[in-house]
Amino acid sequence: MSTLKSLAQSAMLGSTDESLLASAVRVGIAEVGGYVPVAFTGGGERCNPESRPRMPEKASRLLKRMLEGELADLLPEFLQEAAKRGYVAPPETLPGLLGLGRNKWPSLILPLIGERGNWLAAHNPAWAYACKREPLDAWENGTRAERILALEQMRTTDPAQGREWVQSNWEIDSPKDRAAFLATFAIGLSMEDEPFLEACLDDKRQEVREAARRLLLRLEGSRFVQRMWARVKPLVRVRSSFLKKETLEVTLPEELEAAAKRDGMGEFALPKKMGEKAGRLAQMLALTPPALWSRDSGYSPDAWLARALTCEWKEPLLLGWQLAAIGTADADWAESLILLWMTKEEAESLLDMHALSTLVSLLRAERIEAWVTSIEPTLSDTRSTRAIALLEMYQQPWTANLSRWVIKSIQQQATIFHQRLLQALPDFARWMPPELADEFSQGWGDEPGSNKKIGAFLQILEFRNAIKSSLEEKS
Amino acid sequence: MMSITAEEVKSLAPDPASLKAAQELTDVSRWVSLGANEAALWGECKGSVQEPYKVRIDLSNRGFACTCPSRKSPCKHVLGLMLLVSASPARLKETAPPAWVSEWLQKRAGPKSDRAGQAEPETAPSPAREKDAARRAARREKLATAGLETLDLWLQDLIRQGLAFAQSAPASFWEEQCARLVDAQLPGAARLVREMQEIPGISPNWAEILLLKMARLHLLIQAYRKLESLPELSRTDVRTLLGWTLHRKELLLSSPGLNDDWLVVAQTLEEDEKSGLRTQINWLWGKTNRKPAQLLLFAFKTKAFELNLWPGMALHGELVYFPGAYPLRAIFKDQRRLESAFVPAGFPNLLAFLDAYATALSLNPWLEEFPVVLENVTMEKVESNWLLRDDENQAIPVSPRSSCWELFALSGGHPLTVFGLWDGFSFFPMAAWENGRFVRL
Numbered sequence: 001m002s003t004l005k006s007l008a009q010s011a012m013l014g015s016t017d018e019s020l021l022a023s024a025v026r027v028g029i030a031e032v033g034g035y036v037p038v039a040f041t042g043g044g045e046r047c048n049p050e051s052r053p054r055m056p057e058k059a060s061r062l063l064k065r066m067l068e069g070e071l072a073d074l075l076p077e078f079l080q081e082a083a084k085r086g087y088v089a090p091p092e093t094l095p096g097l098l099g100l101g102r103n104k105w106p107s108l109i110l111p112l113i114g115e116r117g118n119w120l121a122a123h124n125p126a127w128a129y130a131c132k133r134e135p136l137d138a139w140e141n142g143t144r145a146e147r148i149l150a151l152e153q154m155r156t157t158d159p160a161q162g163r164e165w166v167q168s169n170w171e172i173d174s175p176k177d178r179a180a181f182l183a184t185f186a187i188g189l190s191m192e193d194e195p196f197l198e199a200c201l202d203d204k205r206q207e208v209r210e211a212a213r214r215l216l217l218r219l220e221g222s223r224f225v226q227r228m229w230a231r232v233k234p235l236v237r238v239r240s241s242f243l244k245k246e247t248l249e250v251t252l253p254e255e256l257e258a259a260a261k262r263d264g265m266g267e268f269a270l271p272k273k274m275g276e277k278a279g280r281l282a283q284m285l286a287l288t289p290p291a292l293w294s295r296d297s298g299y300s301p302d303a304w305l306a307r308a309l310t311c312e313w314k315e316p317l318l319l320g321w322q323l324a325a326i327g328t329a330d331a332d333w334a335e336s337l338i339l340l341w342m343t344k345e346e347a348e349s350l351l352d353m354h355a356l357s358t359l360v361s362l363l364r365a366e367r368i369e370a371w372v373t374s375i376e377p378t379l380s381d382t383r384s385t386r387a388i389a390l391l392e393m394y395q396q397p398w399t400a401n402l403s404r405w406v407i408k409s410i411q412q413q414a415t416i417f418h419q420r421l422l423q424a425l426p427d428f429a430r431w432m433p434p435e436l437a438d439e440f441s442q443g444w445g446d447e448p449g450s451n452k453k454i455g456a457f458l459q460i461l462e463f464r465n466a467i468k469s470s471l472e473e474k475s
Numbered sequence: 476m477m478s479i480t481a482e483e484v485k486s487l488a489p490d491p492a493s494l495k496a497a498q499e500l501t502d503v504s505r506w507v508s509l510g511a512n513e514a515a516l517w518g519e520c521k522g523s524v525q526e527p528y529k530v531r532i533d534l535s536n537r538g539f540a541c542t543c544p545s546r547k548s549p550c551k552h553v554l555g556l557m558l559l560v561s562a563s564p565a566r567l568k569e570t571a572p573p574a575w576v577s578e579w580l581q582k583r584a585g586p587k588s589d590r591a592g593q594a595e596p597e598t599a600p601s602p603a604r605e606k607d608a609a610r611r612a613a614r615r616e617k618l619a620t621a622g623l624e625t626l627d628l629w630l631q632d633l634i635r636q637g638l639a640f641a642q643s644a645p646a647s648f649w650e651e652q653c654a655r656l657v658d659a660q661l662p663g664a665a666r667l668v669r670e671m672q673e674i675p676g677i678s679p680n681w682a683e684i685l686l687l688k689m690a691r692l693h694l695l696i697q698a699y700r701k702l703e704s705l706p707e708l709s710r711t712d713v714r715t716l717l718g719w720t721l722h723r724k725e726l727l728l729s730s731p732g733l734n735d736d737w738l739v740v741a742q743t744l745e746e747d748e749k750s751g752l753r754t755q756i757n758w759l760w761g762k763t764n765r766k767p768a769q770l771l772l773f774a775f776k777t778k779a780f781e782l783n784l785w786p787g788m789a790l791h792g793e794l795v796y797f798p799g800a801y802p803l804r805a806i807f808k809d810q811r812r813l814e815s816a817f818v819p820a821g822f823p824n825l826l827a828f829l830d831a832y833a834t835a836l837s838l839n840p841w842l843e844e845f846p847v848v849l850e851n852v853t854m855e856k857v858e859s860n861w862l863l864r865d866d867e868n869q870a871i872p873v874s875p876r877s878s879c880w881e882l883f884a885l886s887g888g889h890p891l892t893v894f895g896l897w898d899g900f901s902f903f904p905m906a907a908w909e910n911g912r913f914v915r916l
Binding site: 004005007008009011012013014015016017018020021022024025028029032033034035036037038039040041042045046047057090091092094095116119120123124 | 630631634635636637638639640680682683685686687689690691693694825826829832833836837840855856857862864868869870871872878880881882883884885887888889899900909912914916
């Protein structure tokens with residue numbers, strides 16, 4: 001007896017049977033009409049109920065829109081805010097989230113997937129990273145990314161345990177992996193890590209030694225910092241005189257001893273070219289916590305920088321301090337360096353401009369507010385030009401006052417300064433407090449939608465406001 | 476005057492090119508004058524010659540005339556005026572008709588006014604108009620017969636050549652056949668051929684799916700040949716499938732409606748790139764009668780649809796089905812939005828659903844998509860295959876091209892209510908309810 005399948009097979013390579021279509025009508029319609037379901041065996045495996053609440057319906061809808069591509073840049077903010085409140089994502093968004101998490105933001109996505117997400121991930125090898133597993137299992141058997149993720153989590157809850165994990169596999173792991181694992185020690189870093197890190201300075205691989213130095217620099221009590229400070233302190237001194245202004249007396253370091261080489265002198269790559277000896281000084285400064293200078297002498301970072309500018313060796317001094325401020329995330333020194341860049345034309349040639357935005361990220365929002373709101377927008381000077389660049393680089397939450405000042409300034413539209421601010425406006429929307437969206441939609445004179453920049457700005461800010469209020473709603 | 480719809484204009488257009496050209500004439504700046512009253516629409520359209528073309532449309536019976544030299548009937552100017560009205564009726568101010576319109580209307584009404592004093596209802600066709608319509612209908616039947624003959628030969632050719640050829644055939648192989656069917660005023664048959672083009676390679680059993688589609692077309696041609704011997708509803712099915720359209724106004728007047736709460740369970744959108752016509756396909760499900768309905772809405776480009784529907788929305792209203800042996804397509808006679816939606820009640824298990832499908836197919840063998848709400852089904856993954864299982868452990872395959880993972884995630888091993896389309900081979904889920912929450916898939 002023929003079936004639709006057998007007819008299709010005979011028609012596949014051509015058939016001269018003129019009644020084939022007629023047979024297909026008869027057989028085909030009868031076949032689909034008489035469809036018999038298959039008996040299902042096995043399976044029936046159910047997912048455990050969720051212990052945490054699902055995010056509110058409004059938030060779910062926003063999440064879906066972002067997963068479909070609308071303002072997808074705002075996803076990290078959304079994920080973070082939702083995780084902060086302990087929410088899990090609705091199940092139908094999980095395939096999208098898990099797919100995204102393979103390439104982007106896994107540590108932001110994982111807290112939101114809940115029991116259902118773990119269960120789902122177990123059914124798709126591509127989502128293995130999201131399976132529920134013992135941290136130790138992930139550490140011992142996972143891929144590189146999974147191991148780093150497990151280690152980061154362990155460093156958050158039990159840094160000592162995390163350190164022991166790394167130590168126990170130290171001989172087996174590749175140097176590249178070792179350096180990456182060491183980098184996670186930035187989480188929960190303490191003097192307890194110091195002996196191991198100190199030992200790492202003798203590692204055969206440069207990337208491991210570099211990773212260890214970066215961490216030791218942040219531990220003021222470490223032997224490494226003590227040695228660096230002893231080495232560099234005598235080289236830079238304040239020379240006071242009754243008649244002249246105070247300046248710095250700098251001695252450039254001569255040949256390096258073996259101990260200094262072990263601490264990374266000569267290995268540390270500087271982003272700017274300078275003389276050999278000057279370069280050595282910059283390296284030493286870069287590997288010394290800048291806070292030690294201000295604390296030891298009683299001079300503020302501003303005072304140190306002002307004196308450095310009058311000195312012959314200002315180039316290694318400023319570059320070294322800039323790198324040290326970044327390496328130790330020192331907000332005081334970062335602020336002084338940025339203030340210098342805003343007020344002194346020559347600072348541009350002395351600092352590493354590529355690392356300027358990293359320096360800016362260390363700044364406190366109140367400080368930015370104080371600087372920017374005090375400028376005189378009618379003047380088109382270095383300071384106002386750089387203020388705009390500063391705002392563009394400061395990709396962190398702004399204060400309400402700063403946001404209001406910027407919007408008011410643009411709305412007055414008086415000078416070239418305001419024109420430039422307007423051009424940068426859409427990017428600012430990511431950092432202003434979202435609850436100001438309503439306030440900022442007013443006062444634009446004619447229709448705010450008539451200007452593309454203002455329209456894009458309001459769209460982003462309003463979307464962020466929707467995110468915030470949707471998550472604050474009761475689920 | 477408001478009753479002209481984009482759909483109607485589409486059905487009147489002699490070819491897609493006219494429709495596209497007409498779309499450009501919906502710009503008011505192309506018109507020197509525009510006007511309307513309860514009997515007619517008229518306008519003067521700027522053309523390539525100095526004198527604008529005079530366009531007239533008789534609203535009582537959709538008669539039309541235009542002074543342009545085009546051989547197409549209706550021409551783009553007539554279609555353009557209709558489209559303009561369908562999109563924005565308010566654009567045409569009610570005024571007294573100019574002489575060139577009123578004289579034309581009088582001439583059309585001529586035979587009627589000859590028999591003065593004889594009161595006739597306005598809708599009753601005059602003998603002359605009836606004759607006219609009969610002549611047009613006969614011409615269309617003749618065109619259709621010829622068009623279907625070539626289609627049958629084409630199908631036989633494809634069998635002789637082998638289905639494997641369909642996989643490598645150039646686009647022109649399908650497009651030429653489509654164009655021929657459009658010329659033969661069989662847009663429905665053309666759509667079926669266009670759908671055939673998508674099948675090769677779609678799934679491991681594509682040859683079976685293609686062969687069944689061809690068989691259905693073959694059956695359609697056979698049915699058209701002996702149309703007179705078919706029961707009335709099947710006759711309507713055949714004509715609708717081939718592309719004859721029913722006027723909505725007639726339908727609303729002639730048929731009783733079905734009163735219920737209706738839930739919009741799914742919505743898809745198709746866009747014809749050539750003409751810019753957008754077709755919104757809405758699937759509805761009745762709360763108490765548990766019946767499905769398909770509601771199509773049409774609009775050009777960025778114009779709004781005449782009803783604003785979205786998945787998950789509930790309405791109360793009287794729905795009128797287009798006649799057919801297994802009626803699905805419907806329009807609202809009246810409707811209002813309901814504040815709260817509901818979870819639809821469907822089939823309790825897969826056997827009951829498959830029974831209903833068998834019955835539907837025996838009534839309308841051309842039924843390709845069977846809309847269904849299934850209760851208490853669980854999504855299962857068996858190796859790389861997807862199945863929907865009921866609580867009696869019967870299972871049907873789920874199309875791998877649907878949102879399988881989303882439904883799987885939503886189910887999590889627990890039973891759900893699901894809406895989707897069954898094509899006789901696999902189920903295509905489009906919506907699901909998780910503890911009363913509607914989820915679009």
